[in-house]
Amino acid sequence: MMATINGRHSVSDLPVMDASSSRGAGYVWAIARIALGWVFLWAFLDKTFGLGFSTPGDRAWIEGGSPTTGFLKGTGENTLGDLFSGLAGQAWVDWLFMIGLLGVGVALILGAGLRIAAVAGGLMMVLMWAAELPLTTNPFMDEHLVYAVVLAGLALVSAGDTLGVGRWWGATPLVRKYPVLK
Numbered sequence: 001m002m003a004t005i006n007g008r009h010s011v012s013d014l015p016v017m018d019a020s021s022s023r024g025a026g027y028v029w030a031i032a033r034i035a036l037g038w039v040f041l042w043a044f045l046d047k048t049f050g051l052g053f054s055t056p057g058d059r060a061w062i063e064g065g066s067p068t069t070g071f072l073k074g075t076g077e078n079t080l081g082d083l084f085s086g087l088a089g090q091a092w093v094d095w096l097f098m099i100g101l102l103g104v105g106v107a108l109i110l111g112a113g114l115r116i117a118a119v120a121g122g123l124m125m126v127l128m129w130a131a132e133l134p135l136t137t138n139p140f141m142d143e144h145l146v147y148a149v150v151l152a153g154l155a156l157v158s159a160g161d162t163l164g165v166g167r168w169w170g171a172t173p174l175v176r177k178y179p180v181l182k
Contacts, residue, residue, distance in 0.1 A: 025157075026159075026161070026162040027162055027163070029153070029154060029157050029159040029162065030111070030159055030160075030162040030163035030164060031163075032150060032154065032159070033108050033109075033111060033114075033154045033159040033160065033163075033164065034108065034109055034163065034164075036108055036147065036150060036151070036154070037104070037105050037106070037107070037108025037109035037110075038105070038109065039105075039147075040101050040102075040104045040105030040108065040121065041101070041102070041105030041106065041109060042105075043101050043105075044098060044101035044102045044105055047060070047061055047067035047098065047101070048060060048061045048062060048067075048098070049061075049062060050062075050063060050065070055067075055070075061094070061098065066088070066089040066094050067094050067097055067098055068087065068088055068089060068090075068093050068094050068097050069088045069089040071088075071128070071131070072084050072085055072087055072088035072089075072093075072131065073085055073088045073089075075131045075132065078131065078132060078133055078134065079133040079134055080130055080131060080133060081131075084130075084131040097124070100120055100121070100124050101124075103116075103117065103120065104117045104120055104121040104124070104151075108121075108154070109164075110160070110164055110165050111159065111160025111161070111162075111163065111164015111165050111166040111169070112160055112164065112165050112166055112169035113169070113181060113182075114154055114155040114158070114159065114160050114166065114182065115155045115179075115180055115181070115182050116180065116181065117151070117155070118151040118152050118154060118155035121147070121148070121151045122147075122148040122151045122152060125144040125145065125147045125148040125151070126144065126145070126148055128144045129142060129144035129145055129148075132144075158170070158182070166182070169181075169182070170182050
């Protein structure tokens with residue numbers, strides 16, 4: 001029941017649920033974490049080795065291809081196209097993007113470092129969303145923003161504690177000293 005103060009409900013009286021409140025919810029968040037981790041890790045693997053899904057073998061990063069050129073060059077006609085297409089193919093952008101894909105993917109799959117992964121992955125998703133503006137299928141919402149919200153949720157409910165190493169990781173002296181690493 002929610003308390004009423006001067007005709008208003010108090011938010012502090014709302015029930016709070018985290019991943020540990022419900023065993024089933026914990027597993028759903030864990031599966032979402034692993035699945036989204038695989039999305040990031042797979043993008044890294046496909047762009048690195050040109051496995052033929054989104055990246056043909058001859059455009060693989062290890063063959064000298066640029067993992068950012070295809071997406072960013074295609075943004076030239078979009079609202080922020082000049083900014084994003086100008087970044088396409090720059091070595092520092094390629095390295096940051098690929099380190100981000102690998103780091104976020106591994107962190108999500110393992111269930112450790114979810115706070116940093118949520119911020120880094122969320123930033124990547126928001127930037128990719130911005131590069132596509134204006135959207136063609138919806139006025140403002142697409143999968144990039146949905147992924148960013150899910151990443152935040154994963155970190156907020158400590159989704160790495162179920163089917164992951166998050167509980168162990170959070171108990172290490174390093175993480176206790178620097179909780180941002182949780």
